[in-house]
Structure formats: C-alpha cells, structure tokens
Amino acid sequence: MIEKRPLANAISHTVLILGVLVVAFPIWVTFVAASHDAVRMTQVPLPLLPGGHFWENLKYAFSKGVGNAREISVGMMLLNSLIMAMMIAVGKIAISLLSAFAIVYFRFPFRMGFFWMIFITLMLPVEVRIIPTYKVVADLGMLDNYWGLSIPLIASATATFMFRQVFLTIPDELLEAARIDGAGPMRFFKDILVPMSRTNIAALFVILFIYGWNQYLWPLLITTDKSMYTIVMGIKNMLEAAEEAPEWHLIMMSALLAMLPPIVVVVGMQKLFIRGLTETEK
Amino acid sequence: MAEVSIRNVSKSYGDNEVLHGVSAEVKDGEFIVIVGPSGCGKSTLLRMVAGLEEITSGKISIGGRVVNNIEPKDRDIAMVFQNYALYPHMSVFNNMAYGLKLKGLPRDEIRRRVEEAAKTLQLEDYLGRKPRQLSGGQRQRVAMGRAIVRNPAVFLFDEPLSNLDAKLRVQMRVEIRKLQHRLGVTSLYVTHDQVEAMTMGDRLIVLHDGHAEQIGAPMELYENPATRFVAGFIGSPAMNFMEAEVSDQKAHIGGEAALPCPPGAPGGKVVIGVRPEHFALAEDGAAGLKIHVDVVEALGPDTLVHGHIAGQSEDIVIKFHGSPRFAVDSIIAVKAPPEKIYFFDPGTGRRL
Known part of the structure; x- marks a missing residue:
C-alpha cells in the first residue's frame, strides 16, 4: 500500500505490536524464570524481571539432570534431540529425492501405482500407525537407540511429492543435453538435479528439522532407557518429580535451551528458505 | 567428420x-x-x-x-x-x-x-x-x-x-x-x-x-x-495457386481470363502456380489476369499487392520491384511468362 493513512497505520501497528507481545511474553517469562533460583520460583507473585542465577542454572543444566529425568543432563538430551532431528531431516530428504527421481525419470511397471501408494501414506501419520510401527521397531531390535527414534519417521510423502513437482519443472532438454554429454542417470541426479533443487532442499530441511525436533509421542513410546531421552519429552518428565516440587527454574532453562536449535536453523537458513519457497526461475 | x-x-x-x-x-x-x-x-x-x-x-x-x-x-x-x-x-x-x-x-x-x-x-x-x-x-x-x-x-x-x-x-x-x-x-x-x-x-x-x-x-x-x-x-511470399482449365495452350481461370501456357502443357483441369515475383503488369489491359486489389504493402525495394480473382478461393500476392502505386479496390491486369507457370495435379498435388 502506497497510500498514507495515519489512522490505518496506527491500527495496523497496534495489531502487530499486540501480536508480537502475545508471542513474546511467554518466552520472556521463560527467560525470567530461568534466571532465578528455586526458592524465588515457589513464591507468588512470579517474577517479571530477570534475576541473577542465569549462568548458574545454565551450568547446572549442562551437567546434571532434573526431576524424573535426573539420570541424564539437559545437555545430553539436547544432543539426542539434535541427532534425531538431523537423522530425520537428512534421511527424509535423501529418501524423497531418490523416490521422486525414480517416479519422474524412470519408466517402470506400476510407476503411478507406486506414486499413489506413497501419496496415500499422507493419510497415515505416525499417530495412526503407532502400534504396528512399534511392533516392527521392537522386533527389529531398534528400541532405545537412534535408529528406532528416526527411521519410522523418515518416509515422507510430502517431501517426495514436493521434489516430484520440482523435478517436473526442470525442462526435458536438460536431461537430453546431459545424456548427450554422457551423464548416466546417477550422474545426472548428482550433477544436475540435486544442485538445481538446492534451495528447495534447504527449505525442506528447515521444516523437517523442526518437525523432527518437536517429536514427542514417538520418542516417549520407544525410549525407556533414560540416556536416550530427547529434550521435548525430557521436559515433560522433569515435571513428574516424585516427592519434591518441580524445579521451575531448571525446567524453564531447559525449555529455553530447547527453543534455541530450531531458531538457529531458521535464522541461519532464512535466505535459502525463502528462495526455496518462492523462487520459480529455472 | x-x-x-x-x-x-x-x-x-x-x-x-x-x-x-x-x-x-x-x-x-x-x-x-x-x-x-x-x-x-x-x-x-x-x-x-x-x-x-x-x-x-x-x-x-x-x-x-x-x-x-x-x-x-x-x-x-x-x-x-x-x-x-x-x-x-x-x-x-x-x-x-x-x-x-x-x-x-x-x-x-x-x-x-x-x-x-x-x-x-x-x-x-x-x-x-x-x-x-x-x-x-x-x-x-x-x-x-x-x-x-x-x-x-x-x-x-x-x-x-x-x-x-x-x-x-x-x-x-x-x-x-x-x-x-x-x-x-x-x-x-x-x-x-x-x-x-x-x-x-x-x-x-x-x-x-x-x-x-x-x-x-x-x-x-x-x-x-x-x-x-x-x-x-519454399519462397516468400508463397507461390500463388489458381484452379484452371487448360486448353489450346491457354490456362482459363474463372472463365474469361486466360494465361498463355508453354508448349507441352498438360490439358484439362489443373492447379497452376505462379510465384509472386514472376507476375508483371500486362501492357494491354484486356489480355491479362484481372486482380482485385485488397491491400498494398510498400516495403521499399519491393511492393506487395494482395488481391483476389473473382471466383477463386485463394488470395493472390504479387511482388513488384520498386514502388508502383495502386489504389485499393482497383482492378489491375497482370501476366506471367509461360515458362514460369507450374502445373499441379489438383488431386495428388504432384507436379505435372
């Protein structure tokens, strides 16, 4: 809008500022809570200004556990989450790239049948197939390890479908030029398709990393060994301290730490992310 | 190589x-x-x-x-x-x-x-x-x-x-x-x-x-x-085609007008083709092919005249050197040298 309307400007700014406050206030409270000690956090009213125990709490979180998850430090849970999220994001991208490549560029019997089979799995998220999937994972001996945490979440119809659409926009002549240049199928995939989908891969990576990071139900189900706890389910466990009151200052510190990696990924890949979602020039 | x-x-x-x-x-x-x-x-x-x-x-x-x-x-x-x-x-x-x-x-x-x-x-x-x-x-x-x-x-x-x-x-x-x-x-x-x-x-x-x-x-x-x-x-503008009846070494187009044909020309119903650049104005107006002028395009070195012959389905294009002037809706009479006329079978399109 190029028009100058002071009133409209004021209203829209008010709405935006309110929106920011609604989102930012809980984060502020988390930060404030993470910077006080246990005693202050049990008194009312809750503090709204930061206290002086931030570094102390941070150090504690990286060395020891909290509440019901006392056996594993928050640092280790962060590492578990990171490994799981990376395995899921990278695995999903690798598998979807290859399956989209097969579906778009190869003529094999029941090609469309396979495509629709992949597509139908959109209707079957983990929550729906959780018991059979658990059984399979258990039988394969993948309980309580990184494989069990990530593999069942790797197959992705959404990503396959997205890469299929990306590949369909790449002109056939490029494939033909590459064939004349002497590139075999995998060479073409590696040298032409993957670099050309670079921005889409980045955008998808951001989305999938956060998807993996935020997994709650599945890790909760298949990890009984506390050393495999991920941060998102770990926080829940911290609340269930048997005898004592929840250690809010440490829980809030964990929550704060759990927010960081997704933020780093989004901020770091912002440029590629936006280009991946908007760029059409091929 | x-x-x-x-x-x-x-x-x-x-x-x-x-x-x-x-x-x-x-x-x-x-x-x-x-x-x-x-x-x-x-x-x-x-x-x-x-x-x-x-x-x-x-x-x-x-x-x-x-x-x-x-x-x-x-x-x-x-x-x-x-x-x-x-x-x-x-x-x-x-x-x-x-x-x-x-x-x-x-x-x-x-x-x-x-x-x-x-x-x-x-x-x-x-x-x-x-x-x-x-x-x-x-x-x-x-x-x-x-x-x-x-x-x-x-x-x-x-x-x-x-x-x-x-x-x-x-x-x-x-x-x-x-x-x-x-x-x-x-x-x-x-x-x-x-x-x-x-x-x-x-x-x-x-x-x-x-x-x-x-x-x-x-x-x-x-x-x-x-x-x-x-x-x-091949050739631009494209060759003109006219339905014609050939007899007595003359191609009769639309009844009255006729173009003289070379000796040995096939007789009967044919399609004749003449390239735009091979037409020329007929000096004695009566003997030529009568073209009704629809559009005149002056290109500088050449002038293209688009027109039609009464009773013929396809339009005619004629290319004149230089820039002669023609009025739209006027009738001009043109001729073509007999050796520059091509004969085609109306059914198969093969050259006769």
Missing part, C-alpha cells in the same frame, strides 16, 4: 505413425536443413539421429556405423537445443566443460578446448558467468560452444534460432554458417523457417506429414518443386 545415412526410417507412437519411411543420405561436411511446418516430424527425425527417440523401423548410420542401438553419448554427435538447455547452476566454463569432464579428459586439455571455443565464439569474458546473467544471443553461443568443444562428427541443431529476435537471428544465421564452413562438420539443422532453410542449407529435406516431399539444393527446390506443397513452402 562423417556421413549420415537415414534409410527408410519411420516412427510410431503406439498406433500413430508420425514418420512414414524417410530416407536421406548426408555427405561428409554437408549442411542439411530439415524444414517443414510444425508437426511434420522434423524434430522427431533429428532426435532419432541424436538417439533421444527410439527408431521404430529403418536404419540410421553415422560414419558407416549403424547407431540404432547406440547411446547418444557414444554416437559422436553434439546437439544444440531450441531453449539452449544450459545447466543453470553451472558457469559458462563448466557448461562447456561438463561433457569433456565426463569423458575423463585431463584438466588442461579441457581448459584448452573450452578456451579455444570461447575465443571462436567471443565468449572469453563470460566464462565465469551463470547462464541467467547472459543475453539470449550469448546463451545461444554458449550452447554452440558446448557442441563445438566435443569435437563431434555431426552437429544437430533443433530450431536453435527461434528464441532470438529477428535481427539477432539474421546475425546468428550467418555466424552458424561461417562456423560450420570453417569446422567442416556434417550438420543437420531443423527449422520451420523457410528463409533460414534457403539461406543456410547446402541441401534441404522438405518434410510434410511425415514424408520427405523433396530433397535438394535450395535453388533446385525453388525452380523445380516436385509437389504443390514444396512449391508453396
């Missing part, structure tokens, strides 16, 4: 046959233009030579070797595509070097060849750029460069100039011709533009509905078209 031989090649997609047994022999170093209207199968034919389409029946050989079942990369060919098909994420240098890298040539050999080609095509300053930073003409030259560095036996061009503007097209036309002449590489060039075909080709293959209507040098096709289609396709 190689000759290309296309023997009775046909192509079907399912039950739909698009090429019905085309044969042509291309000599070493020759520049052959495959020309025809869209949908005539010319690109399909070229892509079969390239190995991008399977050959349904017949044989194609390059340099004496039948290539029907040989992969494109092993056919010793290079192809320039209509939309250039440059790899968008690679620099100009890498675009040209990619094929050589895959061949496993040593680095300095690749560098030497690419730089040589870049020099030939005046692309030296652009080697580090990406294709999207180049103009249409430059992209076109990179596509050419990618073909040249491979040092192939045969160049294949698939309408390489149709994405350029008119002025650049004329310029690139000459450049491609010069380059091909200097390199002496056998070339097959597909176009729908008959001007490109006439000016570039040593010989033309005129395709129509999946048949090779005529194969020959441009002037041969112009002077001796074998069919009505070739006569109408």
Whole structure:
C-alpha cells in the first residue's frame, strides 16, 4: 500500500505490536524464570524481571539432570534431540529425492501405482500407525537407540511429492543435453538435479528439522532407557518429580535451551528458505 | 567428420505413425536443413539421429556405423537445443566443460578446448558467468560452444534460432554458417523457417506429414518443386495457386481470363502456380489476369499487392520491384511468362 493513512497505520501497528507481545511474553517469562533460583520460583507473585542465577542454572543444566529425568543432563538430551532431528531431516530428504527421481525419470511397471501408494501414506501419520510401527521397531531390535527414534519417521510423502513437482519443472532438454554429454542417470541426479533443487532442499530441511525436533509421542513410546531421552519429552518428565516440587527454574532453562536449535536453523537458513519457497526461475 | 545415412526410417507412437519411411543420405561436411511446418516430424527425425527417440523401423548410420542401438553419448554427435538447455547452476566454463569432464579428459586439455571455443565464439569474458546473467544471443553461443568443444562428427541443431529476435537471428544465421564452413562438420539443422532453410542449407529435406516431399539444393527446390506443397513452402511470399482449365495452350481461370501456357502443357483441369515475383503488369489491359486489389504493402525495394480473382478461393500476392502505386479496390491486369507457370495435379498435388 502506497497510500498514507495515519489512522490505518496506527491500527495496523497496534495489531502487530499486540501480536508480537502475545508471542513474546511467554518466552520472556521463560527467560525470567530461568534466571532465578528455586526458592524465588515457589513464591507468588512470579517474577517479571530477570534475576541473577542465569549462568548458574545454565551450568547446572549442562551437567546434571532434573526431576524424573535426573539420570541424564539437559545437555545430553539436547544432543539426542539434535541427532534425531538431523537423522530425520537428512534421511527424509535423501529418501524423497531418490523416490521422486525414480517416479519422474524412470519408466517402470506400476510407476503411478507406486506414486499413489506413497501419496496415500499422507493419510497415515505416525499417530495412526503407532502400534504396528512399534511392533516392527521392537522386533527389529531398534528400541532405545537412534535408529528406532528416526527411521519410522523418515518416509515422507510430502517431501517426495514436493521434489516430484520440482523435478517436473526442470525442462526435458536438460536431461537430453546431459545424456548427450554422457551423464548416466546417477550422474545426472548428482550433477544436475540435486544442485538445481538446492534451495528447495534447504527449505525442506528447515521444516523437517523442526518437525523432527518437536517429536514427542514417538520418542516417549520407544525410549525407556533414560540416556536416550530427547529434550521435548525430557521436559515433560522433569515435571513428574516424585516427592519434591518441580524445579521451575531448571525446567524453564531447559525449555529455553530447547527453543534455541530450531531458531538457529531458521535464522541461519532464512535466505535459502525463502528462495526455496518462492523462487520459480529455472 | 562423417556421413549420415537415414534409410527408410519411420516412427510410431503406439498406433500413430508420425514418420512414414524417410530416407536421406548426408555427405561428409554437408549442411542439411530439415524444414517443414510444425508437426511434420522434423524434430522427431533429428532426435532419432541424436538417439533421444527410439527408431521404430529403418536404419540410421553415422560414419558407416549403424547407431540404432547406440547411446547418444557414444554416437559422436553434439546437439544444440531450441531453449539452449544450459545447466543453470553451472558457469559458462563448466557448461562447456561438463561433457569433456565426463569423458575423463585431463584438466588442461579441457581448459584448452573450452578456451579455444570461447575465443571462436567471443565468449572469453563470460566464462565465469551463470547462464541467467547472459543475453539470449550469448546463451545461444554458449550452447554452440558446448557442441563445438566435443569435437563431434555431426552437429544437430533443433530450431536453435527461434528464441532470438529477428535481427539477432539474421546475425546468428550467418555466424552458424561461417562456423560450420570453417569446422567442416556434417550438420543437420531443423527449422520451420523457410528463409533460414534457403539461406543456410547446402541441401534441404522438405518434410510434410511425415514424408520427405523433396530433397535438394535450395535453388533446385525453388525452380523445380516436385509437389504443390514444396512449391508453396519454399519462397516468400508463397507461390500463388489458381484452379484452371487448360486448353489450346491457354490456362482459363474463372472463365474469361486466360494465361498463355508453354508448349507441352498438360490439358484439362489443373492447379497452376505462379510465384509472386514472376507476375508483371500486362501492357494491354484486356489480355491479362484481372486482380482485385485488397491491400498494398510498400516495403521499399519491393511492393506487395494482395488481391483476389473473382471466383477463386485463394488470395493472390504479387511482388513488384520498386514502388508502383495502386489504389485499393482497383482492378489491375497482370501476366506471367509461360515458362514460369507450374502445373499441379489438383488431386495428388504432384507436379505435372
């Protein structure tokens, strides 16, 4: 809008500022809570200004556990989450790239049948197939390890479908030029398709990393060994301290730490992310 | 360097046959233009030579070797595509070097060849750029460069100039011709533009509905078209066709008017063809063909008169030298020299 309307400007700014406050206030409270000690956090009213125990709490979180998850430090849970999220994001991208490549560029019997089979799995998220999937994972001996945490979440119809659409926009002549240049199928995939989908891969990576990071139900189900706890389910466990009151200052510190990696990924890949979602020039 | 031989090649997609047994022999170093209207199968034919389409029946050989079942990369060919098909994420240098890298040539050999080609095509300053930073003409030259560095036996061009503007097209036309002449590489060039075909080709293959209507040098096709289609396709503006009844060495058009025919002209109902440039004003108004003038286009060196003859379905175009003036809706009388009149069978379209 190029028009100058002071009133409209004021209203829209008010709405935006309110929106920011609604989102930012809980984060502020988390930060404030993470910077006080246990005693202050049990008194009312809750503090709204930061206290002086931030570094102390941070150090504690990286060395020891909290509440019901006392056996594993928050640092280790962060590492578990990171490994799981990376395995899921990278695995999903690798598998979807290859399956989209097969579906778009190869003529094999029941090609469309396979495509629709992949597509139908959109209707079957983990929550729906959780018991059979658990059984399979258990039988394969993948309980309580990184494989069990990530593999069942790797197959992705959404990503396959997205890469299929990306590949369909790449002109056939490029494939033909590459064939004349002497590139075999995998060479073409590696040298032409993957670099050309670079921005889409980045955008998808951001989305999938956060998807993996935020997994709650599945890790909760298949990890009984506390050393495999991920941060998102770990926080829940911290609340269930048997005898004592929840250690809010440490829980809030964990929550704060759990927010960081997704933020780093989004901020770091912002440029590629936006280009991946908007760029059409091929 | 190689000759290309296309023997009775046909192509079907399912039950739909698009090429019905085309044969042509291309000599070493020759520049052959495959020309025809869209949908005539010319690109399909070229892509079969390239190995991008399977050959349904017949044989194609390059340099004496039948290539029907040989992969494109092993056919010793290079192809320039209509939309250039440059790899968008690679620099100009890498675009040209990619094929050589895959061949496993040593680095300095690749560098030497690419730089040589870049020099030939005046692309030296652009080697580090990406294709999207180049103009249409430059992209076109990179596509050419990618073909040249491979040092192939045969160049294949698939309408390489149709994405350029008119002025650049004329310029690139000459450049491609010069380059091909200097390199002496056998070339097959597909176009729908008959001007490109006439000016570039040593010989033309005129395709129509999946048949090779005529194969020959441009002037041969112009002077001796074998069919009505070739006569109408080669030459611009196109040849005029009129239904006529020939008797007493005269072609009667629409009853009254008549054009004198050469001795030995076929009798009966025919279609006669006269090129726009062969008409001339009849001095004695009464004897000529009466044309009703609809539009006059003055081009400078020439003037085109579009008109019609009463009772004839097709319009008539006449090309006069200089800039004579004609009033719209006036009637002019024209004649044509008897030896410049072509006779075609009204049913089959073959030349009589």
